[in-house]
Amino acid sequence: MCGASPDGRLHVLVYGSLDAGVADFLRVGCLVEPLGRQGVEVRSWQSFGDDVLAGGAPAEASAEAPAEAPGPPRDALVDLGLTALAWAHVVVFRRWRSTHAVCTECETPFPSPAPLEAHARATGHRTLMPDLLVRPVVALLDAHPELLGDRAVLYDADDDVLDYPTWTGLGFAAQRERDLVLRILGLADVVSAATPVLAERLAPHTRGQVVVIANALDPAWYASSGPADLPGDPRVLYHGVPVRLRDYEVARSAVDEVAASRPALRRVWLGASHEPAVVACMDEVRPWVDGVPAFAAALSAARPDVGLAPLLDESFNRAKSELHWLEYSLAGAATIATAFDGPGPFDAIRDGVDGLLARTPSDWRRHLAALAASRDLRTTLAGRARERVLDDYSLARRVGEWAAIYRFAAAHPGLGRLPAARLNVSRSTASPLK
16 A cells, blocks of 8 residues: 655646646645645656656666666666656646647637647647656556556546547647546546536446535735726626527526616626627627636626526536536625536535526526625625635635545555456545545
């Protein structure tokens, strides 16, 4: 069993960025320092000077090589150019990564990354550059599990990576990587998911322990505030990238109807200031802000009174998390969110207590009209929601859960590769390893 390093610290090796995107930051990056204080050291594979990362071939024994001088035995993994793996107790893979030289915007294939980069510069296409390492690494570990030794593998996801729709702009790219995700799931000793729905979907593809760890936010990120005299009473805000206009349409007619009856109401969109279709249906548009803390500050600075979380009731959206409600609550807004026919992302909201749930257009109109008419109702719902988020979605709680899961994984290396391993899905975010 792989427990810890000589100094008692547990080494968690993450393939990929710790904080490049929203999901990276919320699931890994914001937890690195607090986990370190609990004896769990998190590093990215790319932070090591591996021969593999540098493009060199793994070292091979040579019949003509001179005999090594007497001394401590060398680490075979280091000799193979796998310095990072030699350091790790738990190896973490996350979400999915593009490994093909194909433009994810126009689907044009290229023989290598270099012409793909030239294509992106020439066309302005916002494409994903291929990761050329992850497939060989996963294939190596799959073919030679003995290289893992007493190291555990954990896979983490916060979206349904096996069923990305085409409207996201990444559907075809994600489909090309489905086989890789399934291969990692086959290696995983622990699979962590952001929602119960997602855990249920990943469970059939792994023999490891499946756990749910919800996202968490730091209230300090939301401390910024905008001018007190921003126009609008109330300010009704939605945030998302332009493609999410398809989800906003769920609530749009209700918002427009209530806005027509209450001229002081101001419709605000954060995250799509240059999209004409968004500008056409809003009173105020604000740009997307990169970086989770910076975005949180921008959300608070927009001073929302009501936060909208409409979603089309479809498979991909059902597996999403309650993140919009968490964000609006810490920004001081009362939330109206979509209620799904069956399990969905906003099941955590207690309807009428710390948010409002809407199933039909009339629900959206009724809830928004009530919030627009009553500052007291907005304040009450927003206050209760903030208290709930601070209690149930605190970083301190999540740090403890992640530390427990990493330690569980380190104590059960090879669990997911045992033929008789039993599926075990835990939905408890408070005690994920019951």
